[in-house]
């Protein structure tokens with residue numbers, strides 16, 4: 727079953743099946759979450775960084791592998807698929823759709839391909855890929871993650887700077903505890919949490935109003951009374 731925006735928000739608040747950090751609530755769409763481009767991106771052609779200032783340049787007929795800013799953890803009860811955004815493909819870019827395995831933790835490495843004849847740019851921080859998440863009917867029995875978190879195995883094939891290499895070694899984006907812990911301490915998570923408690927509070931305030939509670943009480947009494955009278959009449 728595909729997760730809606732409400733499902734994603736509920737799961738993020740519980741932090742038992744999904745954690746994302748950094749969390750951008752505006753990126754949660756109807757049935758997906760958009761992920762943004764980080765400043766770590768390399769050309770497949772010559773393995774060099776594709777980042778110039780605040781922009782990632784994708785040369786004609788080349789592919790650039792871009793790390794997302796967001797690190798994601800999902801439990802064994804969820805999987806996902808990565809899809810290109812319309813704003814990206816309408817520029818002439820494409821990327822090969824890939825999968826998010828149950829139990830995965832890490833930043834994602836998304837390969838963006840430019841089959842056109844001109845250089846196309848993606849701004850650092852721009853959301854460029856949509857992730858759709860699905861509940862699994864039964865939890866995956868994959869106990870050992872087959873791929874190393876945040877895929878340094880692939881990134882080390884590029885010419886990494888010392889800082890980039892150090893970043894890939896950081897543990898916060900490579901474990902459930904790291905991603906979940908940072909997410910729960912963030913302002914955006916607190917905002918999401920407050921939103922939920924505000925809704926709960928206003929619902930209970932509404933139900934506790936004397937007029938509302940007497941109408942509900944009256945309705946319940948009428949229904950129960952009706953059932954009792956119906957059965958008495960039957961006998």
Ligand SMILES: Nc1ccn([C@H]2C[C@H](O)[C@@H](COP(=O)(O)OP(=O)(O)OP(=O)(O)O)O2)c(=O)n1
Nearest residue numbers: 808824825826827830833834835836872873877
């Ligand atoms: N654009 C993407 C898509 C996925 N992943 C992460 C999440 C996935 O759970 C993990 C493994 O994805 P694949 O199974 O597609 O990886 P491989 O191509 O390496 O396949 P295999 O698992 O057969 O080694 O990589 C990623 O970093 N970037």
